[in-house]
Amino acid sequence: MMQFMVIRQQLLAQIDRGLLAPDKKLPGERQLAYTFSTTRVTLREALAVLEAEGRIYRRERRGWFVAPTPCAYDPSQLVDWQHNFSQHGGQFAWLSQKTPMASASVSDQMQLPPFAQVFEGEGLIQIAQLPVGFVRTYLHPDYFPSIWQTGDQATLLNTPADADVYWSSTWEALDSDRASVLAVPAGTPVLMVTREWHIQHAHGGQTIRIDTEWWRQHAVTLCGCSARDAQAGPVKKRE
Numbered sequence: 501m502m503q504f505m506v507i508r509q510q511l512l513a514q515i516d517r518g519l520l521a522p523d524k525k526l527p528g529e530r531q532l533a534y535t536f537s538t539t540r541v542t543l544r545e546a547l548a549v550l551e552a553e554g555r556i557y558r559r560e561r562r563g564w565f566v567a568p569t570p571c572a573y574d575p576s577q578l579v580d581w582q583h584n585f586s587q588h589g590g591q592f593a594w595l596s597q598k599t600p601m602a603s604a605s606v607s608d609q610m611q612l613p614p615f616a617q618v619f620e621g622e623g624l625i626q627i628a629q630l631p632v633g634f635v636r637t638y639l640h641p642d643y644f645p646s647i648w649q650t651g652d653q654a655t656l657l658n659t660p661a662d663a664d665v666y667w668s669s670t671w672e673a674l675d676s677d678r679a680s681v682l683a684v685p686a687g688t689p690v691l692m693v694t695r696e697w698h699i700q701h702a703h704g705g706q707t708i709r710i711d712t713e714w715w716r717q718h719a720v721t722l723c724g725c726s727a728r729d730a731q732a733g734p735v736k737k738r739e
Contacts, residue, residue: 507536511546512699515555515566521647522568523628526556543641546602552689554717559630560683571627575667575695576726580657581635585625591630595622595681597648602638609696610640610709619647621654624681631682632719640708659709660699668697669722678714691715693722 514520525609526532533543536707547564550556557567571588581592602610602618612618618638625633627696637656639647647654684690697709 503538504549505527506540506635506666507538507546508549509541510536511550512555520566524566525562526553526564528565552717552720557630557716557718558684570719570721572723573715573720573721574636575669575693576665576724579659580655581623581625581633582655583657585627585633587626590625590627592623592625594652594654595624597651597654599619599641599648606710608640610638611706612640617641621648629721632716633713634678634681635711635713637712638710640706643708656709659697663697663699663708665695667693669693672714674714682714684716689717690715691720691722 511520522630523701525718526580527535529540529543529547530715533540536543547556551558554570556564558564571585581584581590585592599617602616602732603614604610604733606618607614607616610618619641621639623635623637624631637654637691644656646656647656671689672692673687674682674684678690679686679688682688682690691714693711693713693715695709695711695713697711697726698704698705699705708724
């Protein structure tokens, strides 16, 4: 077994036995490298694996910490980040609110006419003052006509209750812009969740909201099923 995996197993054993408590700071990299008689390069390989597994996380300029129990997150139920993550001690804030001309892909998904505008918002979820989730949403102007009028207090709780949610998840390496928002190095792997909100009317289906979310690995664990999966039976999607 490669040395960095041996180090990973030894650190994980201490975490699982409770010797390293949630949110406890790990010793510095130099000390850990000395403890395991290895180089800092090899040590960082082990730490990167544990980070990708969601067992540890880093705070900018403060080092590595043991990850707490992740928040149970059902993408098929979440409507409003302000309210749904407050029960976990989370705080949500809008970073930007725009009304640009819709891109070709968004226009196609929402069946918008040429040169139509769309509401676009970006926001940040923090838990214990640590950035854990970066979100981007596109909103159909006919269904959210006055969404940005309340500024920082804008809420998505008025998303139609009869909307079906189709969602998927994957892993993605962060680009420099999103990495900066989440206070991690560029290239850090994160959980990416994509959601589309659809309603049915006399002329067929209509996409009214599109969310893309990037989550630090330790922050959430996925549960629940997409409306598309529900049509095939009670299948749960988990990462």
